[in-house]
Amino acid sequence: MTQVTYERGQVGFGIDIGGSGIKGAPADIRAGELAAKRFRVPTPAESTPEAVADCLAQVLDHFEVPQQTAVGITFPGIIQHGVVLSSANLHKSWIGTDLADLVRRTTGHHATIVNDADAAGYAEVRYGAARGQDGVVLVLTLGTGIGSALINDGRLVPNTELGHLEIDGYDAETRAASSVKDREGLSYEEWAVRLQRYFEVVEYLFSPDLFVVGGGVSKDHEKFIPLLKTRAPIVPAALRNQAGIIGAAALADRDF
Ligand code: BGC
Numbered sequence: 001m002t003q004v005t006y007e008r009g010q011v012g013f014g015i016d017i018g019g020s021g022i023k024g025a026p027a028d029i030r031a032g033e034l035a036a037k038r039f040r041v042p043t044p045a046e047s048t049p050e051a052v053a054d055c056l057a058q059v060l061d062h063f064e065v066p067q068q069t070a071v072g073i074t075f076p077g078i079i080q081h082g083v084v085l086s087s088a089n090l091h092k093s094w095i096g097t098d099l100a101d102l103v104r105r106t107t108g109h110h111a112t113i114v115n116d117a118d119a120a121g122y123a124e125v126r127y128g129a130a131r132g133q134d135g136v137v138l139v140l141t142l143g144t145g146i147g148s149a150l151i152n153d154g155r156l157v158p159n160t161e162l163g164h165l166e167i168d169g170y171d172a173e174t175r176a177a178s179s180v181k182d183r184e185g186l187s188y189e190e191w192a193v194r195l196q197r198y199f200e201v202v203e204y205l206f207s208p209d210l211f212v213v214g215g216g217v218s219k220d221h222e223k224f225i226p227l228l229k230t231r232a233p234i235v236p237a238a239l240r241n242q243a244g245i246i247g248a249a250a251l252a253d254r255d256f
Helices: 049-062 099-107 116-126 178-184 188-206 216-223 240-255
Strands: 011-017 021-028 039-042 071-075 111-115 136-142 146-152 155-157 210-214 234-236
Touching: 011 049, 011 116, 011 240, 021 049, 021 240, 039 049, 049 099, 071 099, 071 116, 071 240, 099 111, 111 116, 111 240, 116 136, 116 146, 116 155, 116 210, 116 240, 136 188, 146 188, 178 188, 178 216, 210 216, 216 234, 216 240
Parallel strands: 011 071, 071 111, 136 210, 210 234
Antiparallel strands: 011 021, 021 039, 136 146, 146 155
8 A cells, every 4th residue: 555645735535435336545635636546345235324334444444544634425415514315326224314423433534525426526627627617517427326516616516416307207317327328228329319308408407618527437428428419518527437536535625
């Protein structure tokens, strides 16, 4: 393991809780990049708060993160003041759990909890594909679900949950997430028809100046972004699957 020196405003720590893995790494907050190779623990099949808290402890132990270091943790659900208010793709017993308090009790660390797409969006605006962009940026992450981050002139409006817009009678992410493409064996062209409808509705409601598309599938952006027609440009995320860790670390450092 590389030796890392943590320091406020310079190097912090981020953990990204996802449906298949819980990944953490030290992050360089000035440069917006990982300061060491990330460490991943598979998400337990029974992804209860207690089981996930064990994984968080493993990640923090792996890097021997000092107690006084600000830790940012993402969660794939609505987060208000450290409390999980929705859990579409993890165990339902998360709803109502104070994750900040759980982390404090089980690991002793002070943690800032943030929605996964919000963390990724914040990182893309501060360091990545939307850096320097004025006005409204909408970051959409396509994965197990669809996450959204709305940023206006660099300020994040948290918990927009645009993956759950009801479109044509469906919860949008159950039609257009990339997991649905995989599950139903859709070609990029077939999937793009669904994405087009989704982007059209989102654009009509929010008129962003720029769309950023994140999530694992964004590495194949040239296979589907050119098929989408919107007024605002659509660009792939620059920080890819590291955006959550980096954004969480940066937000935690800001709040500490
Ligand atoms: C959740 C969001 C999350 C998104 C991506 C959705 O199902 O409701 O909170 O950001 O998935 O993980």
